[in-house]
Every structure is written in structure tokens, then in C-alpha cells.
Amino acid sequence: MLAGKRKKLLEGGKVLKKFSGKKLLGLKYEPLFDFLFNKEVKEAENAFSVLPADFVSDEEGTGVVHIAPMYGDDDFQLGKKFNLPLIHTLDLEGRFKKMVSDWSGLFAKEADPLIIKKLEEKGLLYKEEKVLHSYPFCWRCDSPLLYYALECWYIAVSKIKKQLIANNKKIRWVPGHIKEGRFGKWLLQARDWAFSRNRFWGAPLPIWQCQSKKGENKGCGNVKVVGSFKELEKIVKRKIKDPHRPYIDEIEFNCPKCGGKMKRTPEVFDCWFESGSMPYAQWHYPFENKRFLEKTFPADFIAEGLDQTRGWFYTLHVIATILTLKDIGLGKNRPAFLNVIVNGLVLDEKGRKLSKKLGNYPEPKEIFDRYGADALRYFLLTSTPIGQDYRFSEKGVQDTWRRTLLTLWNSYLFFETYKEKGFSPKKRIIPKNVLNRWIISRLEQLKQEVIFEMERYEITKAARKINSFLEDLSNWYIRRSRDYFKKPKQKREKDEFSQTLYYLLKEFLKISAPFLPFISEYLYLELIEKKEPQSVHLSDFPKPKKNLIDGKLEEKMRLAREIAAKALAKRAKAGIKVRQPLLELQINKPELKKEKELLNILKEELNVKKITFGRTLKLNTKITPELKEEGLLRELSRQIQQLRKKARLKPKDKIFVYYFASAQLKKPLEKNKKLFVKEAQIKDIIFEKKAKKDLLIEKEVSICEKKIWIGLKKTKN
Numbered sequence: 001m002l003a004g005k006r007k008k009l010l011e012g013g014k015v016l017k018k019f020s021g022k023k024l025l026g027l028k029y030e031p032l033f034d035f036l037f038n039k040e041v042k043e044a045e046n047a048f049s050v051l052p053a054d055f056v057s058d059e060e061g062t063g064v065v066h067i068a069p070m071y072g073d074d075d076f077q078l079g080k081k082f083n084l085p086l087i088h089t090l091d092l093e094g095r096f097k098k099m100v101s102d103w104s105g106l107f108a109k110e111a112d113p114l115i116i117k118k119l120e121e122k123g124l125l126y127k128e129e130k131v132l133h134s135y136p137f138c139w140r141c142d143s144p145l146l147y148y149a150l151e152c153w154y155i156a157v158s159k160i161k162k163q164l165i166a167n168n169k170k171i172r173w174v175p176g177h178i179k180e181g182r183f184g185k186w187l188l189q190a191r192d193w194a195f196s197r198n199r200f201w202g203a204p205l206p207i208w209q210c211q212s213k214k215g216e217n218k219g220c221g222n223v224k225v226v227g228s229f230k231e232l233e234k235i236v237k238r239k240i241k242d243p244h245r246p247y248i249d250e251i252e253f254n255c256p257k258c259g260g261k262m263k264r265t266p267e268v269f270d271c272w273f274e275s276g277s278m279p280y281a282q283w284h285y286p287f288e289n290k291r292f293l294e295k296t297f298p299a300d301f302i303a304e305g306l307d308q309t310r311g312w313f314y315t316l317h318v319i320a321t322i323l324t325l326k327d328i329g330l331g332k333n334r335p336a337f338l339n340v341i342v343n344g345l346v347l348d349e350k351g352r353k354l355s356k357k358l359g360n361y362p363e364p365k366e367i368f369d370r371y372g373a374d375a376l377r378y379f380l381l382t383s384t385p386i387g388q389d390y391r392f393s394e395k396g397v398q399d400t401w402r403r404t405l406l407t408l409w410n411s412y413l414f415f416e417t418y419k420e421k422g423f424s425p426k427k428r429i430i431p432k433n434v435l436n437r438w439i440i441s442r443l444e445q446l447k448q449e450v451i452f453e454m455e456r457y458e459i460t461k462a463a464r465k466i467n468s469f470l471e472d473l474s475n476w477y478i479r480r481s482r483d484y485f486k487k488p489k490q491k492r493e494k495d496e497f498s499q500t501l502y503y504l505l506k507e508f509l510k511i512s513a514p515f516l517p518f519i520s521e522y523l524y525l526e527l528i529e530k531k532e533p534q535s536v537h538l539s540d541f542p543k544p545k546k547n548l549i550d551g552k553l554e555e556k557m558r559l560a561r562e563i564a565a566k567a568l569a570k571r572a573k574a575g576i577k578v579r580q581p582l583l584e585l586q587i588n589k590p591e592l593k594k595e596k597e598l599l600n601i602l603k604e605e606l607n608v609k610k611i612t613f614g615r616t617l618k619l620n621t622k623i624t625p626e627l628k629e630e631g632l633l634r635e636l637s638r639q640i641q642q643l644r645k646k647a648r649l650k651p652k653d654k655i656f657v658y659y660f661a662s663a664q665l666k667k668p669l670e671k672n673k674k675l676f677v678k679e680a681q682i683k684d685i686i687f688e689k690k691a692k693k694d695l696l697i698e699k700e701v702s703i704c705e706k707k708i709w710i711g712l713k714k715t716k717n
């Protein structure tokens with residue numbers, strides 16, 4: 001008998017008759033083996049008949065499939081539906097039981113060839129062939145596994161489904177889509193929870209059952225769930241010395257209903273039941289800390305991976321829902337947690353799982369050694385929106401280190417290098433300069449934004465704000481305020497900038513502490529005074545000073561920076577370096593007309609003599625002889641600065657500069673010597689070559705395609 005689609009199995013045979021599969025339903029047949037025909041199996045005849053099922057394919061095998069109700073979910077459901085005898089022919093180790101007399105004691109898979117041989121002997125084998133199909137194996141020892149129907153203890157989760165769904169409404173999920181998505185959908189189809197496990201190790205179920213005969217679960221049906229050691233001790237009238245297996249299994253008592261023997265059911269808890277019990281079990285509730293838990297339940301916040309929607313998040317939710325169906329002190333109808341952050345998995349650059357076999361990840365310790373733990377933490381926080389899988393790459397961590405940690409570090413170094421001599425922080429700062437007013441406004445704004453995002457548990461968004469502030473601080477504030485630190489026109493000016501940068505750094509470190517805990521702590525300790533909290537992690541998260549936020553100024557500064565970026569692009573396109581002064585930039589933002597300070601910043605940033613207003617952004621790229629001369633002096637100044645750096649001179653070190661060049665490159669310098677010497681902070685410039693041994697450093701540079709020789713010598717003082 002074959003399904004029509006499997007005709008090729010006939011191998012030359014003849015079709016005698018065609019009919020619909022329906023005709024076979026209810027038909028009894030003679031089994032291949034008669035092991036089941038014994039006294040122990042009731043209604044064995046019932047076991048061998050043709051039944052309808054929708055999980056059978058007419059494209060495999062013969063199109064008719066043999067089922068074994070105790071060894072597969074589909075089979076079991078069908079067996080139950082048609083009242084088949086539910087008996088095991090295999091024991092718990094997968095070996096044939098005594099009733100299968102030919103192979104009793106043999107592991108099912110090992111018996112395969114013997115069974116085939118037997119069929120052949122009996123003339124019942126039509127054809128033998130290998131069929132490729134997927135099969136479960138033990139993940140630890142690779143041995144083949146069997147599906148095995150077992151009696152289990154269940155929690156009737158399906159009965160509280162409505163409440164599970166209602167309690168989920170009270171949880172804030174980040175990312176939000178998990179609430180009604182992955183988790184919500186899982187709740188919709190919640191099934192009863194088989195929470196018992198048939199193994200030795202584990203927390204024993206505190207359930208005793210009445211059994212009239214030894215080793216049989218057929219007592220009067222009395223079940224006792226023991227609620228505490230105390231209760232158990234009261235029942236058995238003695239101390240419980242060890243609540244673990246096997247000792248707990250020895251505890252028996254008389255059934256109060258029929259006088260039979262109450263024995264502990266042999267199963268242990270599914271470890272997920274214990275995970276879900278964490279909020280109570282960790283405090284030994286309700287036996288201890290009852291008040292405390294009642295006051296603090298539910299948890300404000302938990303975090304775990306996406307895979308836990310069916311694991312920990314779920315079991316916490318189920319148990320909390322059950323415990324709050326009535327108010328026993330924990331409140332009524334409550335979830336176990338109010339906020340949850342769900343993160344994705346860490347994958348490699350190409351989106352593959354990290355595996356030892358592939359070797360597609362570096363040792364975390366090496367990453368810590370190379371870039372610090374902060375870099376990895378901040379990379380994970382900012383590279384990926386919460387909930388998506390992380391694509392880990394060392395390059396990404398390195399970029400984070402450079403962009404964020406190094407920038408912060410250099411900002412601190414800048415302060416340490418250029419702060420006032422004998423700097424002492426003031427309690428209040430009143431910024432006057434537009435740069436100071438702007439960056440403080442940005443800082444106070446940052447506080448506000450980070451608090452806003454953190455209160456919504458949007459940590460990716462909060463973390464990214466940190467970096468964009470650092471970018472403003474380093475690439476605009478510090479860059480544009482260098483001259484105020486290095487060559488201030490008045491002491492008051494330098495004082496204001498030093499105070500501002502100090503305030504910025506210290507307040508910033510308090511904001512960055514949760515995101516960059518190590519570097520924040522290190523720099524904080526470098527900056528603080530004795531009277532302050534002795535760890536950044538002990539100081540309060542700073543409150544925004546709203547009166548220092550100036551949204552209009554921030555907007556105008558944004559405009560100015562936008563103009564700067566465009567004008568610099570025009571310079572680059574024309575191939576003119578920023579060091580070469582230009583005459584004029586025309587801009588098209590009339591709202592900046594009155595902003596003298598901002599226009600000055602723009603002039604300095606873009607190195608133009610004046611800014612005018614017109615309909616478009618236009619950069620005058622004509623270089624007059626005067627401008628060219630000025631450009632040459634700037635270039636020289638830069639070269640000298642680089643030599644200073646190379647010679648590891650400190651800003652306070654004074655130098656003599658020796659200079660040798662053609663007349664064409666000498667004249668402009670001679671003409672402007674006085675101003676140049678002052679601007680470049682040089683003691684004097686001498687127009688001659690000097691022997692290398694008398695110099696700190698020397699170099700031949702090329703300016704305007706001509707060679708110039710420069711030598712540096714430190715002054716005595």
C-alpha cells in the first residue's frame with residue numbers, strides 16, 4: 001500500500017487498485033511484532049488501527065506513518081485523542097523494557113539493525129534504505145536523544161493569561177516594540193508551564209502524594225504541598241536536617257485521608273522556576289524581610305538579553321502575576337518589574353555568532369588592555385540601538401576610544417596645560433564671553449537631555465549625547481578659545497576661560513560617570529578639591545541650571561558653525577590652506593548681523609579679514625601680495641610651533657629662532673619681526689645659520705616651494 005505520489009517505490013510492481021486514504025480509516029491491522037499482547041497492556045487490540053492525522057506527508061516514505069504515542073508530541077496528542085494505550089516500551093535510559101523480550105535491556109538505537117534483521121527473517125521486510133532527516137542529539141555528549149512522554153507537574157498558566165496580559169501593560173519595555181511584539185505575542189499563546197524536571201540534581205518539589213502500594217502513584221489521590229520546613233517538621237514531628245535529595249526523599253508520613261503512605265514526588269524544579277522566584281527567594285521571603293520586600297516590590301529596573309522573553313522575563317512575570325492575584329502584601333495584579341532594558345546579542349562584524357571554533361573575536365582582556373574597559377562599554381552603548389544585535393569589531397572600539405576617550409583626555413590635558421598659574425576654582429562663574437556662554441548653555445542642556453533620556457531608560461540616546469557634547473567642547477570651544485588661554489589680552493579673560501573649562505569638565509564627568517565610569521573617576525579625582533565627594537560615583541547627578549541655557553545663542557552658534565564648515569569646504573576646493581589669510585567672506589544669514597562676537601569667531605576660524613552680508617555664501621579667494629606675505633608668516637609660525645613640540649618644549653619655555661632663507665623669504669620676516677616675535681612667543685629671531693651642536697633642534701622646511709632652514713635654541717632663564 002502506497003501513497004499515489006510515492007509510486008516510484010514500486011520498482012516494477014503493478015498497481016492493483018487506487019482508492020482514497022479515507023477508505024483506510026478505522027481499519028485494524030496485524031502488528032509486525034506481538035510484544036504488546038500481554039496481560040499488562042489493556043486494550044492492546046485498540047493500538048493497531050489506521051487513524052487520520054494532518055502531520056503526515058504523502059511525499060515521504062509510503063505516505064502512511066507508524067506512530068508511537070509515548071515518543072513524540074504529535075504521536076502523543078493523536079494517541080490521547082483516539083484512546084490508544086499509553087505505555088512505555090522503553091525505560092528512562094532508552095533501553096527496551098522486559099516486555100520487548102527479544103531486545104530487552106538494549107538501547108533503542110543499537111537495536112535498529114537487529115530489528116531489521118528480524119523483519120527480514122520473518123519475511124516482512126519490503127525494502128531497506130537510508131533516509132536523511134534531522135534528529136536531536138545531546139549538546140554535551142552528542143548521543144542520540146529520544147522524545148519521551150513523562151508525567152509532569154504543571155502550573156495552569158492558561159488560566160491566568162488575561163492577567164498576564166493586563167500586568168504586561170504596566171511594564172515599560174525598551175525597546176518599546178517588545179511589549180506587544182515578542183513578549184506580548186508570547187503571552188497571547190501562553191501554555192501551561194511544565195515546571196517539574198525528572199533528574200536528580202535540583203531543588204526538590206515540596207509535594208507529597210498518597211500511594212497505597214509501594215512505588216505506585218495510585219493512592220487515594222491526596223496531595224500535600226508543604227509550605228515550609230517548619231510545616232514539614234510539624235507533620236513528621238522531627239527536625240529536618242538536610243532538605244536536599246536523597247535525604248528529603250526518605251521523609252514519609254501517613255495520609256490523613258486514607259491512612260496510606262505519603263511520599264515525595266521524585267521530581268525537582270525546573271531551574272527557570274527558581275529564576276522567576278528570585279525577587280522573593282533572594283530575601284527568603286516570606287520567612288524573613290517580609291516588610292522590606294512588600295515595600296520595595298516590584299523591582300524598578302532589570303536588564304537582560306532578548307532571548308529572555310521566553311526565559312527569565314517570562315518566569316518572573318508568571319510568578320509575580322500569580323502571587324499578586326490576591327493581595328498577600330505584595331499588592332494586587334502587579335508585574336515583577338516596572339522597567340526593562342532588553343539588549344541584543346553580541347555578534348561579529350559579519351553578523352555571525354561569536355564562537356571559539358570560528359575564533360571571530362578577541363579576548364576581552366586584550367581589548368581592555370588596549371583601549372580600556374570604558375571604550376568597550378561606550379562602544380556597546382552607542383554603536384547599536386538597544387534591542388538590536390551588536391556587531392562587534394575591534395575597529396569600532398578603537399574608533400570609540402579615539403573619538404570619545406582620547407577627546408575627553410585631551411580636553412583635560414588642555415586645561416591642565418593652559419589653566420592660570422595658581423588656579424583655584426570659584427564657587428560661581430559668570431561667563432561673559434560668547435564662547436563661554438555658549439558651551440555652558442550646551443552643558444546645562446546636556447544635563448537636561450541626559451536626564452530626560454535616562455528617565456525613559458533610553459540609554460543609547462543618552463550615551464550618544466555625551467559624545468556630541470565632547471565634539472562641541474573639543475572641536476569648537478577649545479579650538480576657538482585657544483588664544484584666550486595661550487595669549488590672553490587681559491588676565492580677567494584667562495581667568496574666565498579657566499574657570500569655565502574647570503566647571504565644564506567637572507560637571508561633565510558627573511554626567512559621563514555612568515557611561516564612562518573609569519576615565520570619569522580618574523579625571524574627577526585629578527580635578528576635585530578636598531571638600532568634595534571623594535568619588536565621582538558618590539557625587540549627585542548634576543541638576544541643570546536652566547537660567548544658563550540660551551537656546552537662541554545655541555541656534556546662532558549652530559548657524560555660525562554651519563557657515564564655517566561650508567566656507568572651509570570652499571577653501572579646500574580652491575586649494576587654499578586655512579593659514580593663508582583671505583580678504584572677505586560674504587554670508588547669507590542676516591540674523592548674525594548684530595552678533596559681533598560670533599562674527600569675530602568666524603573671522604578667526606576662517607582666517608578672513610572681514611565678513612559681509614549678501615544673498616549667497618561667497619569666499620573671495622584672491623590672494624594679494626600682502627595676504628601672501630601674511631600667509632608666509634603664519635606658515636613660519638606653525639613650523640616653529642611644530643619644532644617646539646618635537647623638541648618637547650613646554651609652553652612657558654622661551655626660545656631663540658635662527659633663520660636662513662633666500663632674500664625673498666627673508667624680507668617679509670625682517671619687515672614684521674617685532675609683531676612676529678610677539679605673536680609666536682619668541683625671545684628673538686636671528687637671521688643666520690648655526691651649528692647643530694649649539695641648537696636644540698633644526699630643520700629644513702619647504703615653504704612656497706622654496707627651502708628655509710630653521711633652528712631653535714632655548715633661552716637660559
Ligand SMILES: [Zn+2]
Nearest residue numbers: 138140141142
Ligand atoms: Zn549527553
Ligand SMILES: [Zn+2]
Nearest residue numbers: 210220255258
Ligand atoms: Zn490517602
